[in-house]
Amino acid sequence: MSFSKTKRLFLGLGAVSGVATFYYLNNSKYKAHASWTTNYISSTCAKWDDNWDHRAPESLVNPKQILSAKEENELNEKIEKQKSKACRHILLIRHGQYVYGETDKDMVLTELGRIQADYSGKRLKELGLPYTNIIKSTMTRAQETGSIISESLPDVEVINCDLLREGAPIPPDPPIGSWKPERYKFYQDGSRIEAGFRKYFHRADPSQEKDSYHILVCHANVIRYFVCRALQFPAEAWLRLSLNHASITWISITPSGRCILRVYGDTGHMPPNVITNR
Numbered sequence: 001m002s003f004s005k006t007k008r009l010f011l012g013l014g015a016v017s018g019v020a021t022f023y024y025l026n027n028s029k030y031k032a033h034a035s036w037t038t039n040y041i042s043s044t045c046a047k048w049d050d051n052w053d054h055r056a057p058e059s060l061v062n063p064k065q066i067l068s069a070k071e072e073n074e075l076n077e078k079i080e081k082q083k084s085k086a087c088r089h090i091l092l093i094r095h096g097q098y099v100y101g102e103t104d105k106d107m108v109l110t111e112l113g114r115i116q117a118d119y120s121g122k123r124l125k126e127l128g129l130p131y132t133n134i135i136k137s138t139m140t141r142a143q144e145t146g147s148i149i150s151e152s153l154p155d156v157e158v159i160n161c162d163l164l165r166e167g168a169p170i171p172p173d174p175p176i177g178s179w180k181p182e183r184y185k186f187y188q189d190g191s192r193i194e195a196g197f198r199k200y201f202h203r204a205d206p207s208q209e210k211d212s213y214h215i216l217v218c219h220a221n222v223i224r225y226f227v228c229r230a231l232q233f234p235a236e237a238w239l240r241l242s243l244n245h246a247s248i249t250w251i252s253i254t255p256s257g258r259c260i261l262r263v264y265g266d267t268g269h270m271p272p273n274v275i276t277n278r
Contacts, residue, residue, distance in 0.1 A: 163196030
């Protein structure tokens with residue numbers, strides 16, 4: 001074999017090895033390991049982003065590169081004024097069981113769905129929390145569920161919000177064969193649902209002195225997507241979660257920006273014979 005052929009052979013093998021190594025290194029970081037002992041390098045998706053809502057106090061001021069002692073004190077005062085003092089609690093309620101129909105107006109609650117909503121309304125009342133408002137999706141089944149809940153909480157302000165309507169938030173991984181929306185649905189619904197997340201999920205404004213409790217009456221896809229986003233889990237995982245009708249999910253956002261899932265899909269306040277999810 002000539003020198004030039006040998007050289008080309010080694011160069012070819014080197015290129016193949018380089019591609020294989022690159023492929024391995026870039027794919028290994030996406031693997032979920034069963035235990036931390038199997039991989040001493042933590043997953044990149046496990047790293048918490050402290051400024052996920054872009055409201056971290058340090059990000060709201062624009063300091064100079066070089067500061068005098070006086071300027072540094074002034075900067076620290078500005079940062080202190082931007083710090084949240086209260087906790088935002090988001091209670092997400094899925095609508096009750098409903099009738100499948102061709103249009104939204106046809107999709108009204110079943111009698112069982114109304115019973116489920118009533119149980120959850122009474123449960124929210126029993127918790128005795130100082131609720132700030134009830135925010136309802138404008139779809140019929142969520143409107144009816146919210147109205148029934150309001151009967152137990154008559155003094156709580158009610159707000160309607162189109163951003164909370166049901167939809168296809170993001171292509172799920174793994175996909176499911178029985179549910180395959182057109183790609184444009186993810187494009188249309190995804191941006192709207194993400195806008196809903198950004199509107200309601202953020203740390204409290206610095207001017208807020210007391211904890212707030214917001215009840216969002218909406219839909220399974222929306223709630224599951226919100227949970228994944230709030231916990232900084234891969235958003236594509238939303239369809240791996242299941243959610244009962246009229247269930248209660250509770251997420252708290254602390255002044256530091258930490259998100260705590262206190263309750264997910266709770267229907268323990270209902271008798272077993274009225275619990276459904278489809």
